[in-house]
Amino acid sequence: MKIYTYDCIVIGTGAAGYNAACRLKEFGKNVAMISENINFGTSRNTGSDKQTYYKLSLGGKDSDSVFKMASDLFKGGCADGDNALCEAALSVRCFMNLCEAGVEFPVNRYGEYIGYKTDHDPYERATSAGPLTSKFMTEALERKAKNLGIEIFDNCYAAELIKKDNRVCGVLCLDENDEYSAFCCGDIIMATGGPAGIYGDSVYPECHTGSTGLALKAGAKAQNLAMWQYGLASVNPRWNVSGTYMQVLPRFVSVDESGKEYEFLSDYFDDKYEALSLVFLKGYQWPFDEEKAEHGSSQIDMIVYNECVKKHRKVYLDFTKNPFSLDEIDFEKLSTDAYTYLEKADATFGTPIERLEKMNSPAIELYKNKGVDITKEYLEIALCAQHNNGGIAVDKWWQTSIKNLFAVGESAGTHGIKRPGGSALNSGQVGSLRAAQYISQNGGEILSENEFEKLVSDYITQNKKIDVSEKIKKAQRKMSDCAGAVRDKKAIEKLLLDTKKELENFEKNSSRNSYRYYDILITQAAVLTAILGEKYQPDLIQETYLKDGNFINKTRAVRPLPDDENFFENVWRAYRENKNIF
Ligand SMILES: Cc1cc2nc3c(=O)[nH]c(=O)nc-3n(C[C@H](O)[C@H](O)[C@H](O)COP(=O)(O)OP(=O)(O)OC[C@H]3O[C@@H](n4cnc5c(N)ncnc54)[C@H](O)[C@@H]3O)c2cc1C
Structure with missing residues (x-):
């Protein structure tokens, strides 16, 4: 087996991974990246109407500050x-790094980065480089990594973290032919993205499954694992149907196994115009929100879930006809918000597709380019998982509970219940910089090749290969049916028992798919445990981790917002003496 030695290994070639590797290289470290496939991952393969990057305000008249x-x-x-303080303090440095690397965030004629408001954002801190912001970030940082001469091992799947006592010292990998190789190193940065593969109904790109289980099985603590963002999305292609897709008031249709169609919203609302006003609201209240589930716009999410999961029907959006067989919509009967908006947009006429053509014609092109002509065809949708606000628990340097193992980007769990839209991309850039800063000053010991080889041999399995693709699909389906946005306690308890059984009887074999399936199962077991124990108190964090072979939950108080005395001369002295940093 080939063994490579580096100071540090970065797992993952998304926006967070590339930034981690570039920073480490700039700080003088001998770093290599490994990736199951350079072109996989959420950053490179996803987007939305106006994909948002959240940063400190850098334009306009309103005052902002790191503390705010x-x-x-x-x-x-x-x-x-x-x-939270680090994500604010390093926001400008990270954002400017992206601008300098070539990401085209728009400025006005004086160079101000004019922003807009996003959800849970009292200022106009959000900006966007268009629908593919995270793709542009990844490509710009990839160019930088190449210019810095960083070695990238493509088609290299990280299967196990190699541990010595309570620290990591290497990674065991599989190449495209399922042959083993290993990397011996002082530090590892996991930038493996969110655990997307645990759900069947998902708007994450199909190529992305994530590897949170890699850290969980090594014993790392996770936190807030039950906190996810879900919303309505088309399933093929995977894309959020937010914004104008909802504001033009499409028809919601479900189809049962015999092919019979139902315009089902009329079964749930006496007043058609109340239903349509809520559909309109879904446009800018995209994520499922428990607080809006009974009387607000998330009723629409619940209804779609009910049609899909409880009634086993497929649900579609039809843009070609007005809902409820209306020849014309009486727009004045909509909520004031919806009516005013559509009137301002000059869109109080015609069919949904005619309104979409008027308000946002690129939205039609987008689907055409992905193979669906919504001017003629139905668009299949579901209530899908989009983002894990929780993840692997990290400290203020993004180091996990295992020494020398860092988690950055969506694999880390630094967000709470509610996060401002766009803060995931900021967090990925800040976390990767923090981890690199720490490692550059406190690099872990690199074991001798002999000692490392002995450790690695314990992790290798040579069993026969079994195809587990169908098993993966089934596990994902079960998870979406009972433990997505709508959660059924009894069904979750049963699923957790079944998942534990599957893990106990797991026949390990040396194929990527087998490792991936194990990763999905162990992550599902952790998420299900977290869901069953969830309490949602804003000042508490729920940790989930393995103890004696089972996942347990433990709550702890949040670490408070630091309030240091920041007198410049004192900070400067301590900085010179390297005392206030680590
Ligand atoms: C539809 C959608 C819209 C979104 N919109 C926004 C938005 O507007 N604003 C915002 O802030 N966030 C948004 N997000 C979230 C954001 O895009 C992601 O959180 C972010 O891109 C994750 O980046 P990352 O670098 O952490 O991981 P990724 O980009 O997912 O990269 C992970 C990398 O790790 C690799 N990898 C994984 N496991 C292994 C392994 N075992 N071995 C080797 N390699 C491995 C993958 O192949 C990939 O290269 C959105 C997400 C979705 C799905």
């Missing part, structure tokens, strides 16, 4: 104050 931004990141609840 940190407070906003913190006050969503269940988030640690030190991470």
Whole structure:
């Protein structure tokens, strides 16, 4: 087996991974990246109407400050104050790094980065480089990594973290032919993205499954694992149907196994115009929100879930006809918000597709380019998982509970229940910089090749290969049916028992798919445990981790927002003496 030695290994070639590797290289470290496939991952393969990057305000008249931004990141609840402060403090440095690397965030004629408001954002801190912001970030950082001469091992799947006592010292990998190789190193940065593969109904790109289980099985603590963002999305292609897709008031249709169609919203509302007003609201209240599930716009999410999961029907959006067989919509009967907006947009006429053509014609093109002509065809949708606000627990340097193992980007769990839209991309850039800063000053010991080889041999399995693709699909389906946005306690308890059994009887074999399936199962077991124990108190964080072979939950108080005495001369002296940093 081939063994490579580096100071540090970064797992993952998304926006967070590339930034981690570039920073480490710039700080003088001998770093390599490994990736199951350079072109996989959420950053490179996803987007939305106006994909958002959240940063400190850099334009306009309103005053902003690091402390204000940190407070906003913190006050969503269940988030640690030190991470929130770092995400605010390093926001400008990270954002400017992206601009300098070539990401085209728009400026006005004086160079101000004019922003807009996003959800849970009292200022106009959000910006966007268009529908593919995270793709542009990844590509710009990839160019930088190549210019810095960083070695990238493509088609290299990280299967196991190699441990010595309570620290990591290497990674065991599989190449495209399922042959083993290993990397011996002082530090590992996991930038493996969110655990997307645990759900069947998902708007994450199909190529992305994530590897949170890699850290969980090594014993790392996770936190806030039950906190997810879900919303309505088309399933093929995977894309959020937010914004104008809802504001033009499409027809919601479900189809049963015999092919019979139902325009089902009329079964749930006496007043058609109340239903349509809520559909309109879904446009800018995209994520499922428990507080809006009984009387607000998330009723629409619940209804779609009911049609899909409880009634086993497929649900579609039809843009070609007006809902409820209306020849014309009486727009004045909509809520004031909906009516005013559509009137301002000059869109109080015609069919949904005619309104979409008027309000946002690129939205039609987008689907055409992905193979669906919504001017003629139905678009299949579901209530899908989009983002895990929780993840692997990290400290203020994004180091996990296992020494020398860092988690950055969506694999880390630095967000609480509510996060401002766009803060995931900011967090990925800040976390990867923090981890690199720490490692550059406190690099872990690199074991001798002999000692490492002995350790690695314990992790290798040579069993026969079994195809587990169908098993993966079934596990994902079960998870979406009972433990997505709508959660059924009894069904979750049963699923957790079944998942534990599957893990106990797991026949390990040396194929990527087998490792991936194990990763999905162990992550599902952790998420299900977290869901069953969830309490949602804003000042508490729920940790989930393995103890004696079973996942347990433990709550702890959030780490408060730091309030240091910041007198410049004192900070400067301590900085010179390297005392206030680590
Ligand atoms: C539809 C959608 C819209 C979104 N919109 C926004 C938005 O507007 N604003 C915002 O802030 N966030 C948004 N997000 C979230 C954001 O895009 C992600 O959180 C972010 O891109 C994750 O980046 P990352 O670098 O952490 O991981 P990824 O980009 O997912 O990269 C993970 C990398 O790790 C690799 N990898 C994984 N496991 C292994 C393994 N075992 N071995 C080797 N390699 C491995 C993958 O192949 C990939 O290269 C959105 C997400 C979705 C799905």
